[in-house]
Amino acid sequence: MARPRSEDKRSAILAAAVQVMAEQGESAPTAKIAKLAGVAEGTLFTYFSSKDELLNQLYLAIKADMGEVMLSTYPKKASVRTRAEHVWGKYVAWGVANPHKRKVMAQLTMSGRVNEPSKASGSKAFADVQVLLNESMANSSLRELPSNFVGAVMTTLAEVTIDFMTREPADAERYAAAGFSAFWNAITKD
Amino acid sequence: MARPRSEDKRSAILAAAVQVMAEQGESAPTAKIAKLAGVAEGTLFTYFSSKDELLNQLYLAIKADMGEVMLSTYPKKASVRTRAEHVWGKYVAWGVANPHKRKVMAQLTMSGRVNEPSKASGSKAFADVQVLLNESMANSSLRELPSNFVGAVMTTLAEVTIDFMTREPADAERYAAAGFSAFWNAITKD
Amino acid sequence: MARPRSEDKRSAILAAAVQVMAEQGESAPTAKIAKLAGVAEGTLFTYFSSKDELLNQLYLAIKADMGEVMLSTYPKKASVRTRAEHVWGKYVAWGVANPHKRKVMAQLTMSGRVNEPSKASGSKAFADVQVLLNESMANSSLRELPSNFVGAVMTTLAEVTIDFMTREPADAERYAAAGFSAFWNAITKD
């Protein structure tokens, strides 16, 4: 009967948090975030019970955004390499298109304020990618290692690739291709 | 700010900073650092004019420490692969042995408080490694990319490797080897 | 502020206020009171125009409750001492039975938020007691003092007595008797 909580406001706060935290890091004042979101300082706390809660929700929101993009238009029936290229391309494109989110995700991951449940929940969307990677490595020297090691290798190489693509947009395509081939060689060669 | 009297105190402050920042991040209070270093709050500021200055000096000190280790006993005349393995091994060993410094280095790199001059200066020690990497890639598909891309690939793969070695010490050796072969395949295969 | 629809809700809010303020003092949040009363935050303000108003009404409600109990079954024709014992007994029994209300009454009295009209209005119910006390003191050394001094003496001794009865329930009866005799001696002896 009362004014309902607004999904728009929640989103606005999360979006503002990305913006402000990209500039200031995890120490970005909640007041600044609220202001940029166009709500009162106190309103932020009706949507997120504390700053930590905001940070955890932000982590999940970015992960969800990323996951959604990566698995959209996923070519389930294509060859392993094609599917891997697809995933790689999506990841890299998302990173290039969302530098702020990427920066904030890195800050959040380092900050120690994202709790285990959030981390676990955030990883679920990427389970499909793990399966894919396992297939890719059937003949590689990495085949005996835990698949999350290979997942981490992919992520980290993609991150480096995105860094260079962003810094030198003119050569973005070359970096994207080179990054993937480095990754593919890394995990498939014996 | 006159020349500080005691090199010992300067080192103690840097060492304390590593300790405290590994736990608290870049927001670690200077007072806490000073206390752990066994000096007064104010004394810290006779050795470092501001917290930013302390952070930059800390960045340089860790880089220097790392560089020193990496190039010690460098086998200048060995084959490219041997030399690369040497560098890789040293890097990884340093990371496993210095988790706090590694964590702080990561925080510092993300923090936006390390200025360009410091970054440039910190990279100098690694110029030799770049040269090495360029030789390694002579026949690879990466040969046309800037050598610092390949440097970044090495660093990032080594970091992931160290993460897993630290988390699963029993399998440390396997990860170290697998990490290197992933790296070597990544940069040498066509 | 229109006439509130439900007397039940008003009572529920006052009862909840007693509960919450006994724990938290006068700084108990209106939101918490409303929640315990089973109404919405805003609803509280349709029954009480402000927190101060709530506090004043609460003061009056507790005073009224106390007065009602004290004068029920009042033995109008008995001897002065018997009547005094009756009043004392009722007061003390009420106090032991209503620790929360007693605590809140004490907080309210100290708080400076109960205004003069409320205080005056709250005292009216006790006028009969004053008359009684005046009779009791006919021969005492206190006979020339304002009767409200003697009333205050009674109240304060009863409060101390209740404190001890509550703290040591096993000896409650002894304290009740000893308290009354201290009071009776205090006001009747020359």
Added chain:
Amino acid sequence: MARPRSEDKRSAILAAAVQVMAEQGESAPTAKIAKLAGVAEGTLFTYFSSKDELLNQLYLAIKADMGEVMLSTYPKKASVRTRAEHVWGKYVAWGVANPHKRKVMAQLTMSGRVNEPSKASGSKAFADVQVLLNESMANSSLRELPSNFVGAVMTTLAEVTIDFMTREPADAERYAAAGFSAFWNAITKD
């Protein structure tokens, strides 16, 4: 070697706390207290680690002040009644002379923020008074009750007396005498 902590400042803060809390209660802002004390907001926290600590120290300081006054010029060799009158007189005089401290003491006692150690420590100074009271009651009907009950009776009667003395200064002497005789009758008569 650094600027020493100043006992004057500590006292100024406590004095300011008395002043401000007498007006506002325990919710008096630390900022207001600091300002009145003539120090910066942060300075208050170098003397008292938290507001709770300040409140506890304030409680102890007032208790100590009161105890000092009550036992000064104590006539150890006089009759029990004379000594009791002395203590009563001192207590009442202190109360009349220190209305703010008295009010704050009452607020503090109710507030739930004074911890047990403080309460215990604050009571020590009054042990001598308890001994005195025990002697006074040798023949009274209260003789079998714990001496702290009688102590509480004295305190509470003195408080009421002070209230009336303060409210009607013209009759202060009469109230003081009447209060004492009420007290004396209360505890000595059989």
Added chain:
DNA sequence: TATGAATGAGTATTCATTCAT
């Protein structure tokens, strides 16, 4: 030079009250 007290701007969170639904 070393010390740590002094400073005051900055920060997360609470809460009485208003008002859109």
Added chain:
DNA sequence: GATGAATGAATACTCATTCAT
């Protein structure tokens, strides 16, 4: 009338930096 989201002033406490000793 009832609801609870929205508001923003208020508050305890922290911290980099300065400066008296």
